[in-house]
Amino acid sequence: GNSVTQMEGPVTLSEEAFLTINCTYTATGYPSLFWYVQYPGEGLQLLLKATKADDKGSNKGFEATYRKETTSFHLEKGSVQVSDSAVYFCALSPQTGGFKTIFGAGTRLFVKA
Amino acid sequence: NAGVTQTPKFRILKIGQSMTLQCTQDMNHNYMYWYRQDPGMGLKLIYYSVGAGITDKGEVPNGYNVSRSTTEDFPLRLELAAPSQTSVYFCASSPENYEQFFGPGTRLTVL
Numbered sequence: 571g572n573s574v575t576q577m578e579g580p581v582t583l584s585e586e587a588f589l590t591i592n593c594t595y596t597a598t599g600y601p602s603l604f605w606y607v608q609y610p611g612e613g614l615q616l617l618l619k620a621t622k623a624d625d626k627g628s629n630k631g632f633e634a635t636y637r638k639e640t641t642s643f644h645l646e647k648g649s650v651q652v653s654d655s656a657v658y659f660c661a662l663s664p665q666t667g668g669f670k671t672i673f674g675a676g677t678r679l680f681v682k683a
Numbered sequence: 684n685a686g687v688t689q690t691p692k693f694r695i696l697k698i699g700q701s702m703t704l705q706c707t708q709d710m711n712h713n714y715m716y717w718y719r720q721d722p723g724m725g726l727k728l729i730y731y732s733v734g735a736g737i738t739d740k741g742e743v744p745n746g747y748n749v750s751r752s753t754t755e756d757f758p759l760r761l762e763l764a765a766p767s768q769t770s771v772y773f774c775a776s777s778p779e780n781y782e783q784f785f786g787p788g789t790r791l792t793v794l
Contacts, residue, residue: 602781613687613773613785614726659725663781670741671783675725 572597576660576674583650584682591645591677593634593660601662603627603636603643608657608676617645617658655681685709687786689774695792696764704759704789706774712784714777715757717741717749719770720788726773732757764793 577592595601602621606614618627623638632647645658660674690705708715713734718726728741732751746768748760757776761768771790775783 604782606783613787614775614783615785616782619782670728670731671777671781673726 572601572662572664572672574660574662574672574674576658576677579657579676579678580680581677582680582682585652586649587681589645589647589650589654589679591658591660591679593643593645593674595641595643595660595662595672597641597662597664599665600638601664603634604661604663604671605632605634605643605645606659606661606673608659610656614659650679650681652681652683655679687774687776687784689772689786689789691789692787693790695794696761697794698764698766700764701760701762702764702791704761704772704774704791706757706759706786707755708757708774708776708784709755710776710778710784711754712776712778713754714779715751716775716777716783717747717757717759718773718775719743719768720773721770729759729772761791766793769793 573596604619605617607617608614618629620627620636626635634645657676657678659676663671687708716731717729727743730749732738738749771788773788774786777783
């Protein structure tokens with residue numbers, strides 16, 4: 571079946587450090603891939619997405635590349651800020667039955683000043 | 684454009700009480716979803732709907748019911764509240780391109 575595995579947290583970084591949060595998936599065909607972010611006390615909001623292999627999604631300095639060969643969609647940011655402290659969820663929507671998105675367990679990020 | 688709205692924001696229930704969590708979206712999305720998020724955990728799908736009059740169970744439907752009489756509204760009903768239903772509940776909607784839009788959540792405590 572379809573599944574998403576992302577690195578466990580929490581991840582603690584100092585301001586301006588480089589961020590990588592790993593995400594791998596299992597799915598048949600060509601799913602769409604997403605990163606969502608959840609700030610404290612709020613609902614999830616879409617951070618970026620990629621709909622086909624080799625696509626790069628980007629937003630607010632975050633990037634992720636859809637790698638079909640390694641079934642991965644790792645989230646990166648070159649220089650994190652305290653305001654990036656949040657929980658990050660990797661997710662996929664299958665090529666068929668696409669309305670049932672599969673979410674990873676989430677990775678909590680703390681950024682220290 | 685309000686997006687997805689949920690009411691109430693917070694609620695405390697006694698064991699055995701019932702309540703309805705309201706969810707409304709103004710984006711004309713066909714697909715709507717209810718999730719629960721337990722502390723420190725990811726999302727679990729309770730129910731979903733692909734259009735007015737059509738609903739189906741997700742991973743954890745026991746103890747909940749839904750209805751979808753209009754495109755805009757997707758209420759979630761808890762009939763006999765139990766402590767295991769203490770959680771944060773999120774409603775979401777999506778168009779056919781799969782990106783989901785979430786409401787701000789309802790924090791429910793059952794004592």
